[in-house]
Amino acid sequence: MISIDAASPVPPFEQLRAQLARQIQDRTLAVGTRLPTLRRLAADLGLAVNTVGRAYRELEEAGLIETRGSAGSFVSAAGEQGRERASRAAADYAAVIAGLGIDTNEAIRIVRTALTTGISVSPATHNPKEA
Amino acid sequence: MPKGTSPGADLSVRPADLERAGVWLTGHGLADVRPTALLATRLEVRRRARLAASVLLAAFLIAVALTYTGGTVDGSGDRRWSLLVLTALVVGLVLAQSSLDWWVRRVDRRAGATLPRRAAHPVRLGWRTVLGRPRAAFAVATFAGGTAPAIGTLTLDDPTARYAAVILLIGLCGLAVGVVVQLRHVLTHPVVADDEVSLTADVIMRVEDARVGAAPTAVWSVWSLPVVSVFSTAFGWWNAAWVAFIVLSVIALALIEARTARSAAVARNAMSAP
Numbered sequence: 001m002i003s004i005d006a007a008s009p010v011p012p013f014e015q016l017r018a019q020l021a022r023q024i025q026d027r028t029l030a031v032g033t034r035l036p037t038l039r040r041l042a043a044d045l046g047l048a049v050n051t052v053g054r055a056y057r058e059l060e061e062a063g064l065i066e067t068r069g070s071a072g073s074f075v076s077a078a079g080e081q082g083r084e085r086a087s088r089a090a091a092d093y094a095a096v097i098a099g100l101g102i103d104t105n106e107a108i109r110i111v112r113t114a115l116t117t118g119i120s121v122s123p124a125t126h127n128p129k130e131a
Numbered sequence: 132m133p134k135g136t137s138p139g140a141d142l143s144v145r146p147a148d149l150e151r152a153g154v155w156l157t158g159h160g161l162a163d164v165r166p167t168a169l170l171a172t173r174l175e176v177r178r179r180a181r182l183a184a185s186v187l188l189a190a191f192l193i194a195v196a197l198t199y200t201g202g203t204v205d206g207s208g209d210r211r212w213s214l215l216v217l218t219a220l221v222v223g224l225v226l227a228q229s230s231l232d233w234w235v236r237r238v239d240r241r242a243g244a245t246l247p248r249r250a251a252h253p254v255r256l257g258w259r260t261v262l263g264r265p266r267a268a269f270a271v272a273t274f275a276g277g278t279a280p281a282i283g284t285l286t287l288d289d290p291t292a293r294y295a296a297v298i299l300l301i302g303l304c305g306l307a308v309g310v311v312v313q314l315r316h317v318l319t320h321p322v323v324a325d326d327e328v329s330l331t332a333d334v335i336m337r338v339e340d341a342r343v344g345a346a347p348t349a350v351w352s353v354w355s356l357p358v359v360s361v362f363s364t365a366f367g368w369w370n371a372a373w374v375a376f377i378v379l380s381v382i383a384l385a386l387i388e389a390r391t392a393r394s395a396a397v398a399r400n401a402m403s404a405p
Contacts, residue, residue, distance in 0.1 A: 001327055001402070003250040023253055036255040043321035044251035046243060 004045045012047050016055040024064045024075055025083070035065065035073040144171040151175070159335055159395040164328050169242050173323065173336065176238040180231045181343065187231075191224045191305075192352050199298050217298060221305030228309045232316040243323040250324040252401070256334065258318060260401055262341040265387045270310065273347040273380055278303055280372065302353040313344035327402065334398035342394070347380055 002019050004012050023029045035041070038056065042049045056073055059065045063078035097107040152166035152174050198217050243249065258267060281303070284296035317340045324330035392400070 001250055001330055002253050003248055003326070005248045007247055020253060029253055033254055035253065036251070040255060040319070040321075041251060044249070046246070046249045 002041075002045065004047060006046075012045075013051045013054040013058075016041075016045070016047070016052060017058050020055065020059055021062070021064055024059075029075050031075050031077045033075045034071075035075070037072060144168045144175070148172070148175045151178075156332075159332075159393075159398075161328065161332070161395070167329070169246070169323070169325075169329065170332055172242050173239060176235050177336065177340070180235050183231055184228060187224065187227050188349055188352065191220060194220050195298065195302055195353075199295070214297065214301070217301050221301055221308075224305050225309050225312060229312055229316075232313060236316065236320045239320060239323045243321065246323070246325045248325045249322075250326055250330050251322045252330070256318075256337070256401055258314065258341075260397070261318060261334075261337050262314065262345055263391055263397075265391055266342060266345050269380075269383055269387055270345040270347065272383075273350050274303060274307055276376055276380070277350045277353070299353065303350065306349045306353060309349075310344055314341055317341045317344065331398045331402050334401050335394045338394040338397050347384065351377060351380070 002016060002023075004015050006012075008015060010018075020029070020035075029035075035056075036044070038049050038052045041047075042052045045052070056065065056067075060067060060073075064076055065073050066076040066078075067073045093107075093111070097104075102110075148171040149166050149168070152171040155174055156162060156164050156166055156170070195217060198213050198220065278300065281296040281299045284292050285300075287293060317337055322330065322333050324333045
């Protein structure tokens with residue numbers, strides 16, 4: 001279910017984008033699922049078509065959905081690929097942690113700090129292919 | 132906030148409507164949900180629209196019967212006029228049904244506009260979910276079963292039987308268009324919900340609207356017109372075929388009702404499925 005609260009300080013397009021992104025990431029919306037049309041979802045949620053269009057556009061730029069012409073918008077396989085990429089990165093990180101002899105709690109703390117404060121990728125570790 | 136409430140809704144409803152909404156919720160396995168003004172308003176407009184649609188269909192059948200008998204008063208009759216009147220009746224029926232649908236959707240839209248919070252499905256509910264394949268196939272088969280003998284009759288030499296068949300075909304075409312228009316409205320009108328309960332209730336209403344719209348009662352009614360008496364006087368087997376058609380379709384409908392999920396179960400599945 002998607003819900004839009006008009007009284008919320010969060011803009012409607014961001015409420016919609018965040019909820020759809022979460023449902024795609026937690027697989028509530030499976031790869032290949034057809035999303036409602038802009039007009040249909042806008043009517044259902046009492047929003048302007050442009051508002052829904054902006055949310056869809058940002059999801060598309062993030063690779064979570066893809067638009068196939070007049071057939072509509074679908075949940076993209078890129079969302080699944082992104083999860084696999086994150087899993088591979090986590091495995092690499094785990095290998096580094098094991099190599100350095102850092103304990104698990106410390107390793108989790110480092111990850112949590114990075115997630116909450118923002119990830120800064122140094123030029124030395126940045127891989128252009130991953131961008 | 133209790134489940135199913137709409138704090139921003141400014142809908143005035145009669146206590147009787149709220150009571151009916153409570154009974155409706157209980158009948159659909161939502162006994163623990165408090166009936167809201169939003170739900171009561173939506174259910175009441177549907178109740179009135181269905182009543183009006185039934186009266187409309189009865190009036191249509193009577194008018195078609197009168198057109199038919201009027202067209203055969205003087206033996207040949209001015210059948211061209213009769214067919215024109217009949218065509219106008221069919222168009223009028225479709226327009227009137229569309230107006231009733233428009234009225235329901237307008238009330239829904241106004242109710243939805245009062246909601247400070249709006250909820251919707253992240254996926255589109257299609258006809259397979261709302262109506263289901265068995266009912267869709269049954270509706271098509273019923274129309275085909277009603278149409279095929281009439282088309283066969285057009286090949287006969289008997290002008291009276293052919294005239295009756297044309298009237299029957301026009302009536303069936305009008306009903307088919309009406310059903311398609313109604314189903315399109317059911318599938319395309321916006322959701323009116325502010326939480327999971329009202330979203331579930333919306334799907335239940337959608338499923339029930341679709342099932343009522345696709346029910347073959349109108350086809351049975353059209354077939355029971357005086358037109359049938361022409362076939363029965365001309366061909367004895369028409370009566371037997373007609374009775375068999377009715378009996379078989381009633382059995383098929385009963386089986387579909389028994390073997391397919393109830394509207395509340397369909398709604399829960401739609402809510403839980405991605």
